[in-house]
Amino acid sequence: MKIMQLLSIQRLNLGLKSGEWIDTGAGRVIFNDVLGHGLPFYNEIFDKGRLKALVTDCHRRLGPNKTAEILDSIKNLTFKYATKSGITISVSDVDVPQAKYDIIKDLRIRLRILKSSTEGVL
Secondary structure (H helix, E strand, C coil): CCCCCEEEECCHHHCCCCCCCEEEEHHHHHHHHHHCCCCCCCCCCCCHHHHHHHHHHHHHHHCHHHHHHHHHHHHHHHHHHHHHHCCCCCHHHCCCCHHHHHHHHHHHHHHHHHHHHHCCCC
16 A cells, blocks of 8 residues: 555544545545544645644644644654655755844844943943
């Protein structure tokens, strides 16, 4: 079985009704497995906004301690499969906003002024 392979599943512990089948992917089954019981089966793509909604839903249903455990499990799952897939991120993949350089320049000026005042130059 491949991670992107389409599956038809029928399992009561996924929150499905008796005899109900859904089409999903192996990755979604693995993802939902770390969510455990108490949450529905999420058969959808998770972007940043949807993940935020999941955390809110988890917190509302299961409380802060269980939410923290689930988030740790999601993080570990993410690292596991990112490592297996060989995904890498380079510094050149990240866009650095111009404001960062302006902030650093301003802080260097302030540091020089502060250093000068402590050395008695000012």
